[in-house]
Amino acid sequence: MSKFWSPFVRDLEPYVPGEQPKMSRLVKLNTNEHPLGPSPRVIEAIRDAADERLRLYPDPDASELKDAIAAYYRLKPSQVFLGNGSDEVLAHLFLGLFKQDRPILFPDITYSFYKVYCGLYGIDYQTVPLNDDLAIDLADYQRPNGGLIFPNPNAPTGQPLSLDAIARVAEANPDSVVVVDEAYVDFGADTAIALVDRYANLLVVQTLSKSRALAGIRVGFAIGHEGLIEGLERVKNSFNSYPLDRLAIAAGRAAFEDEAWFQQGRKLVIDERESLSAVLNGLGFQVLPSAANFLFARHPDHSGADLALALRERGIIVRHFGKPERIQDYLRITIGRPEQNRELVQALGDILS
Ligand SMILES: *Cc1c(COP(=O)(O)O)cnc(C)c1O
Numbered sequence: 001m002s003k004f005w006s007p008f009v010r011d012l013e014p015y016v017p018g019e020q021p022k023m024s025r026l027v028k029l030n031t032n033e034h035p036l037g038p039s040p041r042v043i044e045a046i047r048d049a050a051d052e053r054l055r056l057y058p059d060p061d062a063s064e065l066k067d068a069i070a071a072y073y074r075l076k077p078s079q080v081f082l083g084n085g086s087d088e089v090l091a092h093l094f095l096g097l098f099k100q101d102r103p104i105l106f107p108d109i110t111y112s113f114y115k116v117y118c119g120l121y122g123i124d125y126q127t128v129p130l131n132d133d134l135a136i137d138l139a140d141y142q143r144p145n146g147g148l149i150f151p152n153p154n155a156p157t158g159q160p161l162s163l164d165a166i167a168r169v170a171e172a173n174p175d176s177v178v179v180v181d182e183a184y185v186d187f188g189a190d191t192a193i194a195l196v197d198r199y200a201n202l203l204v205v206q207t208l209s210k211s212r213a214l215a216g217i218r219v220g221f222a223i224g225h226e227g228l229i230e231g232l233e234r235v236k237n238s239f240n241s242y243p244l245d246r247l248a249i250a251a252g253r254a255a256f257e258d259e260a261w262f263q264q265g266r267k268l269v270i271d272e273r274e275s276l277s278a279v280l281n282g283l284g285f286q287v288l289p290s291a292a293n294f295l296f297a298r299h300p301d302h303s304g305a306d307l308a309l310a311l312r313e314r315g316i317i318v319r320h321f322g323k324p325e326r327i328q329d330y331l332r333i334t335i336g337r338p339e340q341n342r343e344l345v346q347a348l349g350d351i352l353s
Contacts, residue, residue: 015116018319027316027343029334032155032184032294034213035269036337038251039261042214045254046247054246060237062244065252069221072256073193079223081232082244082252086183086207086220087113089232093203095121096235097177097228100146107136109327111155111181134288134296134326135159138169148173151181153189156321156332158290160189170199177228179203186211186262187269188291193223200225210293211266212255219244219252269293273335279345283352294334296327299352304329307351314347 001010018031037043062082070077083089094117098104106114108127118125124146131137134157136150148169153160170178178201180192185206192204203224209215222232236243244252255262273295277287280297287297298304308320308331319332335341 011119013116013119015113019317021317025315027336027340029336029340029344030317030319030332031215032210032292032332032334033215034210034265034293035272035335035340036213036265038213039255039258041258041261042251042254045250049246049250056246057242058244058246058249060241060243062249062252065219065244065249068253068256069223073223075193075196075223076226078226079196079229081222081224081229081236083220083222083236084243084248085209085218086181086205086222088218088243089205089220089222090114090181091117091120092232092235092239093177093179093205093222094118094123096231097179097203098123098147098149100176102144102146102176104147104149105141105143105145106149107154109134109154109157109324111151111183114149130154130157130326133159136161138165141169142172145173145176147176147179149179149181151183152192153184153187153291155183155292156294156319156327156330157288157296158184158292158294159288160291163190163192163195166192166202167195167199170195170202174201177201177203179205182206183210184292184294186266187273187293196224200227203228208252208255211269212262213265214251214255217248217251219248219255269335272338272341276333276335276341276345280348283345283348294332296330296332298329298331302329302352304331307331307348310351311344311347314350316344316347318344 066077066080069080103124103126105126105128108129128140136154141148182191182204185191196202203222205222207220277295280287285297285299287295304320308318311318321327
């Protein structure tokens with residue numbers, strides 16, 4: 001706290017990201033990063049772009065990357081919006097598409113950045129409780145609203161929604177924007193990109209941080225009707241006219257050009273997730289069904305805080321959310337490389353015995 005802070009800054013409640021420890025020997029299963037490095041083609045593209053051209057500003061539209069994403073999903077480039085990570089895309093859409101006279105709606109247990117942006121921009125919101133299975137039930141979102149946002153699969157619970165349910169909620173809310181945050185969609189849910197041509201109010205947000213292993217580069221994007229994208233561009237160009245740097249543009253483009261690497265990575269994560277889930281069940285954990293690159297699990301005989309601490313003492317970090325109470329005994333465990341997952345299982349076996 002400093003006397004120089006404006007009242008606005010004093011009242012902010014910033015997001016607290018998962019720890020990025022300096023010690024590299026830890027088994028790091030706390031922030032849902034990809035277990036493998038990015039495609040070698042991405043590294044090569046960054047090397048190729050790292051030359052004297054760095055003195056020049058990047059393309060303000062990052063067309064090269066927009067075109068690659070549009071081609072990948074068979075859309076028009078004018079249906080793609082780019083940002084420095086999807087967090088920045090979210091920032092712009094909260095301001096550009098959500099700042100309405102009615103509260104926006106999102107789940108009570110979900111990505112905690114949504115609340116932070118509401119605070120930053122002074123957006124009114126209401127949270128909608130997850131059902132008894134800790135799943136989102138979109139039927140609960142039928143009330144007047146200034147917009148809807150939810151992840152699919154949800155974070156940190158990992159459970160997916162059907163495209164049918166998403167289509168129904170878009171249909172039922174023709175006057176507000178429905179945002180599907182698909183940070184984890186590639187690990188087992190269906191993307192709502194298939195629906196954007198049908199619903200002018202549907203916006204899909206994705207990131208290269210998770211399924212394309214580029215959390216360190218910061219590329220995210222939104223896909224939707226041209227009207228929504230144009231609104232986002234207006235916000236972006238009122239904030240920063242050169243959002244993506246040259247290296248990010250090159251890396252992002254290359255990431256969409258190595259389908260084989262992408263599919264292999266997905267398969268590894270999905271296979272490891274399914275076997276880890278079975279092993280955790282065997283150890284007595286209750287594991288929510290996951291379509292993401294993490295598991296959300298609790299043990300009936302141990303508190304989440306104790307388990308997280310005991311794992312940490314053994315050099316393994318997972319994410320534990322102290323609140324709300326409904327999830328305080330759960331751990332969110334990122335799927336790691338096979339040997340990391342084995343270490344986790346061994347440590348848990350140790351702790352439980
Ligand atoms: C990781 C994550 C994001 C943000 O990812 P970026 O690294 O900013 O692209 C957005 N939404 C959810 C639900 C996430 O888990």
